[in-house]
Amino acid sequence: MVSERAGPALLEMRGISKHFGGLQALNGVDLTLHAGELLAIVGDNGAGKSTLIKILTGVYAASEGAITMDGQPVSIPNRRASIELGIDAVYQNLALVDYLTAPENVYLGNELKRSFLGIPVLDNGAMREKAARLLKDRLGISLGNIDQHAFFLSGGQRQAVAIGRALIQETVRILILDEPTAALGPEETRRMLEVVQRLKGKEMGLIMISHQLEDVFELSDRIMVLRNGRLAGVRRTADTSRQEVLGLIVGSIRDGEAEAGAGSAVAS
């Protein structure tokens, strides 16, 4: 389905390398993401997943490599630039602000305002209403009491609010989910997978980093495996098995370069 698309990919990263002093965190990694698909990135700790994501969100600058969106070269020198390009991330351990409500968290930094005696003031009513609708309609989450502080929300609710925070910027085109289910219990995980499922399709491209291969196989369209900062392989989820992906992760199966080439060939 994805491979049949014409035109340039939503996002292409080519030959991305990053070294911190003598440490080579990433070495010539390629990544292709299409609109409407979910690309899972898997790999052991230290494989370079986080570094790759941080380059995409402007936290780090790549040492080498090129990034294009819709075929146009882009540069992402800082966090602002990545937000303006429509790239946002929901981090695993990025807790919400505990003593703000869900709507206040969702709109943090992007508050809606109205005019009161000529001065712009926060439009808490509108934010409350729109955030509630966003969480319900797009993520299928209802919070019970919308006015309670985030501190009192469950893990899954917090995660949904964090995703809502990214979605509220309507320009978001690439959403990165960093371990969306890592801290959740089984029931909450189930609900979070449904939330991610709802996000799929349409115009947005999703990147999910996860250690949970079950989640990866359930949700992703393609799986990209990183190993020691190199691309170990890209597979279409429908065409691979858990054994193969595990083999790529631990290095017992090696076909990095060839498969990366195939991946981009499929894309173009």
Add this chain to the structure above:
Amino acid sequence: MSVPAVATGRERQQSPLERYVNILGPVAMIVAIGVVMAIFEPRFFRVTNIRIILQDAAIYMVLGMAMTIVITGAGIDLSIGSIAALSAIVMAIFIKDLNVAVYLALIAALGVGVLCGLVNGLIITVLRVPDLITTLSTDLMFRGLALVMAAGAVLQRFPEPIPMIGRGRILNDAIPVPIIIGVVVLLIGVFIYRYTPLGRYAIAIGGNRESAMLSGINVRRNKVYHYMLMGAAAGLAGIMLTGRLNAVQATVAEGFALHTIAAVVVGGTVLFGGRGTMLGTLVGVVLLSMVTNALVILRLAFFWQLVAAGLIIVMSVAFYSYVERRGKGGSDMT
């Protein structure tokens, strides 16, 4: 103390009332003091005495409003007594020695306050000196400047509206002006806290600095604003103090920083930031002023007042800890 997204028994709903449970403790203490005083010293409830209490509380309310925002943003300002003194001395010298028009002198007092706050804010955000150390140091600097400028003199007999601001009354002599100022400042504080980005970002910065940054909030600029607001409030307090006695010297307002911080914390604002309440601060300043006054009326020595003030702070914070532990089910509190 940012909490990762772990799903452990947090599904309990927060009742609307629960947001205000924190100020129940100090409110209960106010009632208790009232009962004790009703038994032992009914003079406590005379209108003149209530007025004295509220007039005293009003100055701390002005300081406490801004301090609530500073502390919510994970800051602290120990220099406000000295800022108040420096503002007042500059104003006094402008009027007495330089014959500057009184309204210009009032603006100068507020300006000095804002400037002192700006200095604090820049030292903290640009030089990256911790808030506590910065304001501990500038407290000495501002106080020193005030002492140098005043050169030991007591400046007195100021033109209106300075005495009016400090001790005037309106509406048939019934309502002291300082109380009105205190109420207006409280309302401004509530407004800032609920309806402006400044207030909301203070909660975000104090509660989860990294999250605030990733949301695109300019943390450093907001911190500077907090201290400038604090400086302006201290300048206003300096004017009020000058007007109250219609005289001022450079040692005025010593100890005001700790008293204000105590009132804010007693009111339920968390000293480490991220969570605050303006109404709590109102309760805190009234409670502390009541205690001081009650002990004076009961003719206890001044030193006992210190002991009592300390006790109240400890009791309040212990009460919050208790509520917090109970609220979390008692297990995951470290």
